[in-house]
Every structure is written in C-alpha cells, then in structure tokens.
Amino acid sequence: MPTDPLLRLDEVYRTESRRAFATLVRLLGDFDLAEECLHDAFAVAVEQWPRDGVPENPRAWLVSTARFKAIDALRRRAKFAASLAFVATRLAGSREPISDDEFEDDRLRLIFTCCHPAIAPSTQIALTLREVCGLSTEDIASAFLTAPATIAQRIVRGKAKIRAAKIPYQVPSLADLPERIDSVLAVVYLVFNEGYSASSGHSLTRTDLTEEAIRLGRLLVELLPDAEVLGLLALMLLTESRRPARASSTGDLVLLEEQDRSLWNREQIAEGRALVARAVASPPIGAYAIQAAIAALHAEAATAAETNWGRIVAWYDLQLRADPSPVVELNRAVAIALLDGPAAGLDAIESLLNRGELADYHLAHAAHADLCRRLGRFDEARDSYRSALARTQQEPERRFLERRLREVSGQ
Amino acid sequence: MRYLLLAYSDEGVWTDPNELDAYRLESVALTHDLHANGQYLGAAPLHPVATATSVRVRDGKRLVTDGPFAETSEQLGGFFLIDAANLDEAIAIAARIPGARKGTVEIRPVVELPGLPQLN
Numbered sequence: 222m223p224t225d226p227l228l229r230l231d232e233v234y235r236t237e238s239r240r241a242f243a244t245l246v247r248l249l250g251d252f253d254l255a256e257e258c259l260h261d262a263f264a265v266a267v268e269q270w271p272r273d274g275v276p277e278n279p280r281a282w283l284v285s286t287a288r289f290k291a292i293d294a295l296r297r298r299a300k301f302a303a304s305l306a307f308v309a310t311r312l313a314g315s316r317e318p319i320s321d322d323e324f325e326d327d328r329l330r331l332i333f334t335c336c337h338p339a340i341a342p343s344t345q346i347a348l349t350l351r352e353v354c355g356l357s358t359e360d361i362a363s364a365f366l367t368a369p370a371t372i373a374q375r376i377v378r379g380k381a382k383i384r385a386a387k388i389p390y391q392v393p394s395l396a397d398l399p400e401r402i403d404s405v406l407a408v409v410y411l412v413f414n415e416g417y418s419a420s421s422g423h424s425l426t427r428t429d430l431t432e433e434a435i436r437l438g439r440l441l442v443e444l445l446p447d448a449e450v451l452g453l454l455a456l457m458l459l460t461e462s463r464r465p466a467r468a469s470s471t472g473d474l475v476l477l478e479e480q481d482r483s484l485w486n487r488e489q490i491a492e493g494r495a496l497v498a499r500a501v502a503s504p505p506i507g508a509y510a511i512q513a514a515i516a517a518l519h520a521e522a523a524t525a526a527e528t529n530w531g532r533i534v535a536w537y538d539l540q541l542r543a544d545p546s547p548v549v550e551l552n553r554a555v556a557i558a559l560l561d562g563p564a565a566g567l568d569a570i571e572s573l574l575n576r577g578e579l580a581d582y583h584l585a586h587a588a589h590a591d592l593c594r595r596l597g598r599f600d601e602a603r604d605s606y607r608s609a610l611a612r613t614q615q616e617p618e619r620r621f622l623e624r625r626l627r628e629v630s631g632q
Numbered sequence: 633m634r635y636l637l638l639a640y641s642d643e644g645v646w647t648d649p650n651e652l653d654a655y656r657l658e659s660v661a662l663t664h665d666l667h668a669n670g671q672y673l674g675a676a677p678l679h680p681v682a683t684a685t686s687v688r689v690r691d692g693k694r695l696v697t698d699g700p701f702a703e704t705s706e707q708l709g710g711f712f713l714i715d716a717a718n719l720d721e722a723i724a725i726a727a728r729i730p731g732a733r734k735g736t737v738e739i740r741p742v743v744e745l746p747g748l749p750q751l752n
C-alpha cells in the first residue's frame with residue numbers, strides 16, 4: 222500500500238513535473254539532460270520523502286535536486302569534454318527560481334521554443350504535447366492517428382534542430398510577439414481540439430488535454446491580451462463548458478440542440494462571455510474571437526429554440542470575409558438551415574460538396590444527411606450517412622451516425 | 633555561433649542592372665553594420681550560375697562539367713558568413729539581406745570543427 226508521502230509524490234508528478242521541467246530546460250540549456258535529471262530527482266524523492274516527509278515546496282525541491290544531479294552528471298562527462306566542466310561550474314553558481322511567476326515564465330519560454338517557426342508544424346505539436354504537456358509518445362500518436370515511431374522521430378529531430386541551430390530558449394520580444402504567437406495559438410487550439418473531440422478511441426473527450434490547453438491559454442492571455450489570444454481562451458472555455466452535457470451516460474454523442482443546458486458549466490460560460498466582450502472591444506478581431514462570439518451566442522440561449530441564428534450567420538459572414546475556407550462555409554450553411562429552413566442550407570452544402578474540397582470531411586456528409594433527413598429525402602440521407610461513417614473512426618460519432626442511418630432506413 | 637546565410641533567387645528576376653547595383657550597395661552597407669557588431673565573418677555575391685563548374689571525383693577519376701550541380705528554379709547568388717548568438721539573431725540578419733526580398737535566404741548552422749587553421 223502506498224504511504225502518504227508516496228501518494229503525494231504521485232500527485233506532484235502529475236501536476237508539477239512539467240513546470241519543473243520547463244525551469245530545468247532553462248537552467249541546464251538542454252531538453253534531454255533536463256528530462257534525465259528530473260527523472261533522477263523523482264527517484265531520490267521515492268527514497269527520501271517516506272523517510273524525511275514531503276518537502277514544503279515540492280516543485281522547488283525537485284528543481285534543486287535535479288540541478289545537483291545535473292552538476293554531477295556534467296562533471297562526470299567533463300572528463301570527455303572540457304566545455305561541460307564550464308557549464309557545471311556556471312550551473313552551480315546560478316540562482317534558483319523561488320516564485321511561481323518565474324516558474325510560469327519558464328513555461329512560456331518552453332512553449333515559444335517548441336513552437337518556433339523554424340520547426341515544422343507537425344513537430345511543433347509533438348514537441349509541445351511531449352515537453353510542455355508531458356504526454357507520452359504513445360498518447361500523442363493515438364491522438365493524431367500516427368505511429369508512435371513517427372512521433373518519436375519528430376521529437377528527436379525537433380530537439381536536434383533546437384540544439385544544432387541554437388534556437389534560443391526565450392519568450393520573443395514585444396516586437397516579435399505578434400508574429401510568433403500565431404503558431405503557439407494554433408498548437409494550443411490543436412491540443413484543445415484533440416482533447417475535446419478525441420480522434421480515435423472510445424472516449425469522447427480527454428479532459429487532461431483540454432485542461433492543459435486552457436491552462437496554456439491563460440498563460441498566454443497574461444502575456445499578450447490581444448483579441449485573438451483572448452478569443453482563443455474564450456472559445457476553449459465556452460466549448461469546454463458544454464462537456465458535461467456532450468456525452469450521455471453510455472458515452473453516446475448528444476447534439477447541441479438536444480443537450481441538457483442545466484449541465485453546462487456556468488462559471489466557464491461567464492468567464493468566456495467576459496473574454497469575448499474584451500476581444501470584440503479590441504479590434505482587429507480574428508477567427509478565434511469570431512468563433513468565440515458564436516459559441517457565446519449558443520451559451521446565452523436558454524433553449525436551443527431561443528438561439529439567435531441571425532446573429533450567428535452574421536458572424537460567419539464576417540469570418541468568411543477574413544477566412545474564406547470551406548469549413549467556415551459549411552458551418553454557415555448549417556446556421557442558414559436553422560435560420561431559413563433545411564432547403565436553404567441544403568443548397569449551400571450541396572454546392573460545397575460538388576466543389577470537392579470537403580469530400581473527405583465526415584461532418585460535411587453528416588450535415589448533408591441531416592438536412593436530407595429533415596426534408597424526408599431518405600435515400601439521399603442514407604447515402605450521406607454512409608459516406609460520413611466511412612470517414613470517421615471515433616466510436617461515439619460512429620454510433621450516432623449508425624443510429625441515424627437505421628432511422629432513415631425504416632428500421 | 634557561426635551561421636552560413638545562402639541567398640537564392642531566380643536569376644531571371646534581375647533584369648534591371650540599376651536595381652542589382654542598388655541591392656549590392658545595400659548588402660555592402662549591411663556588412664559594415666554587422667562588422668561594427670562583431671558579427672561579420674565574410675560575404676560576397678557570386679557570378680551567375682552560367683559561370684559555374686562542377687567537379688566530382690569517382691573511383692579516383694576526376695569529372696569536370698559545365699554548370700551547377702543541379703538545375704534549380706532558384707540559384708545561389710551570394711553568401712554571408714556571420715557570428716550570431718542564436719538562430720533568432722541569424723534570422724534577423726538574414727531578413728536584412730536585400731536578396732531576401734526577391735528570393736530565399738537559407739540559414740545553415742556551421743559545425744565547429746576543431747583543428748582548422750586560424751585566419752586573421
């Protein structure tokens with residue numbers, strides 16, 4: 222049976238290890254060394270904490286212990302490379318962070334480094350999930366339907382690039398921040414999306430990823446409260462607020478229009494709406510802020526029937542002006558259907574599908590099927606539900622689509 | 633840390649000799665700026681790719697041919713060798729190279745091999 226100190230250690234491992242890691246990367250200047258020494262520090266904790274009790278500040282204790290392990294390791298390796306002796310000496314003399322703020326600064330440094338534009342986007346995501354969020358290679362691989370070996374290779378290459386090209390471990394200057402924040406926002410949003418609607422597997426959501434993404438979003442708002450950063454955090458909070466209502470007790474998908482709104486998290490909604498107001502008040506607003514504004518309109522409606530679809534369509538119009546993408550057009554078409562009736566939406570979706578861009582997007586086929594179903598065009602609905610099923614691997618979504626398919630097949 | 637900045641562009645876009653001269657003057661000014669900061673290690677424009685010669689040695693045999701090693705849509709037009717603290721500094725310098733406005737500047741970190749001759 223684990224004793225109290227070991228339970229606490231387990232908790233510290235889950236909640237504090239990535240913060241400690243971020244600081245160690247700064248102190249040691251190397252990802253792999255930081256990982257190694259942090260691991261050694263936990264090994265020491267397993268022995269010492271049951272004997273001496275849990276330290277008052279576990280995170281600081283970990284950083285301190287890891288640092289000493291690093292000095293030892295570097296001095297051992299210095300026998301083969303004189304430069305490492307210098308690093309060891311400098312490390313021994315450097316000051317440790319004490320305040321929470323300094324730990325948070327190090328986390329920001331880590332995110333910006335992992336999302337540096339000199340690193341390929343797919344590698345940015347893998348690095349961020351691994352180094353900032355602490356996910357295992359296997360978890361990252363299953364989240365993105367890639368082989369673990371591919372993810373591992375990307376991470377190795379990413380770290381090699383950081384080392385060889387000497388990507389600096391720092392938060393960009395104020396002048397460079399607007400340019401650099403875009404890739405960070407994109408990665409954070411990807412992490413959130415992956416958590417909110419897991420690509421594969423049996424569970425509809427992975428709360429560890431959504432929580433991590435929201436935490437990162439808060440850090441970024443503190444750093445740069447511009448419309449898009451505010452918008453992303455708002456969007457994540459408003460989306461997350463619906464999580465308790467999104468899946469039934471059997472893990473089945475519950476559509477927005479059918480969700481029990483009393484289950485929505487009112488605190489997150491209030492925070493999200495306040496952030497939207499701030500974002501809209503500081504133009505120029507972009508895609509995240511607009512999507513957040515739409516999510517806020519859903520959150521404000523006491524029932525699905527009271528949803529202000531007219532204002533939602535107006536937001537999609539605005540979004541299309543800035544970002545004329547087929548997915549945005551699809552979302553707008555769905556809103557049009559709810560505003561002006563299924564036939565109006567169906568025309569828009571059919572012309573989209575005919576253009577071919579959304580041919581592989583299961584939601585386009587699902588939306589088409591749904592509108593056909595509402596219009597009593599069951600043959601076309603059946604075809605489209607089948608097309609949608611062929612394009613998604615997520616279990617709860619598949620069960621939902623299969624149920625609809627049965628409904629329109631007269632069973 | 634040393635970085636080699638390689639300026640590539642489509643030779644076809646340099647039709648105006650006055651423009652080329654202006655770009656070269658700007659590059660020279662950049663080298664002096666870098667030199668003042670202790671970042672300049674060398675730079676030069678290159679003669680067009682038509683003047684290139686390629687050399688390969690295979691099985692002890694020397695093979696010499698006319699032209700670059702590969703036909704590409706953008707060709708190497710010049711280089712800067714710099715000393716910068718990190719990649720962001722190198723990127724900031726690369727963005728100032730006039731050729732970056734017409735083509736692409738590739739940044740390659742230099743491997744510091746021990747045992748090379750010291751130049752003054």
